[in-house]
Amino acid sequence: MAELHFYTGTMDSGKSTLALQTNHNHAARGRVGRIFTSHDRAGQATISSRLGLFHDAExxxxxxxxxxxxxxxxxxxxxxxxxxxxxxxFYTALQIEQLAKIVDELQLDVFCFGILTDFRTRLFPGAARLVELADRMQVLQVEALCWCGKRATHNARTEDGVMVTEGDQVVVGDVEQTGQPPAEVAYEVLCRQHHRRKLTAARAKAVSMAPEPLPFG
Structure with a gap:
């Protein structure tokens, strides 16, 4: 029986890599699939992995x-x-319902990959509908880590290196790379504690070098 699968995790947990691997495994057995994406960091009509893998997509x-x-x-x-x-x-709730209909009426397997919450810790509409409709939901076992070493559970957005909690829900960016200057808009994965404190890796480094103690407000 066909099923609607939902694989989720924070940014930097290997979702796109798994999507490409899933496609490879099925294609290697002679199955024919179609690949879709939205707002990928590499640009339109492309699915990309931080490991350097790319594939054309709708x-x-x-x-x-x-x-x-x-x-x-x-x-x-x-x-x-x-x-x-x-x-x-990034899909609409209606599009998720269309995917569920494809599974039920056409008996085609659908494999969805995405994050649950935005930089404000609010559920994306598409992710919320997947939680409600998916036959199987799996949290990825490759855990992204906060700068402190704890398991990262939240996605933080930074603008010019400063963490923000207001703004448009969808703004394309990528996870900051160590040793590189911060992008105008970038993302960082944090544990809940440091997301609540707005304590990014850069800010933690700055305050650790300052005479004032860490803010716990």
Whole structure:
């Protein structure tokens, strides 16, 4: 029986890598799949992994209709055995419902990959609907780490190196790289404690070098 799968974790936990590996495993057995993504760090119509892997994909915009796409492809003689849906947190709730319909009515496996919450610790609409509808939900076992060494559970956004908790929900950026200057908009994974304190790696380093004690407010 076909199923709707949802693999989730924080940024930097290997979701896109797993998406590409899942596609490879199924394609190696002769199955034909279609790959989708939205707002990937590498640009439109591309799924990319921080390990350096890339693959062409269909870009999912708000007006995209999964059901219409699949039905049209099948009725025109195309073959689809499964769907790989990366960055699924950016999909609309309606699009997630379309994916569930594809599983139920067309018996195609759908594999979704995405984060649960935004930089404000609020659920993305697409992720929330996946939690409600998925047949299987799995938290990735590759744990991203906060700068303090604890398991990272929250995604933080920084602007010019300063953590922010207000702004548009979707702004494309990437996880900051050690030793490189901060991007205008970047992301960092933190444990809950340091996300609540807005204590990023850069700020922790700065305050540790200052005479004042760490702020615990």
């Amino acid at each position: 870009e999912v915009v708000d007006e995209f209709d999964f059901w219409q796409f699949v039905v049209t492809t099948l009725t025109q003689g195309g073959r689809i055995d499964y769907l790989i849906c990366d960055e699924a947190q």
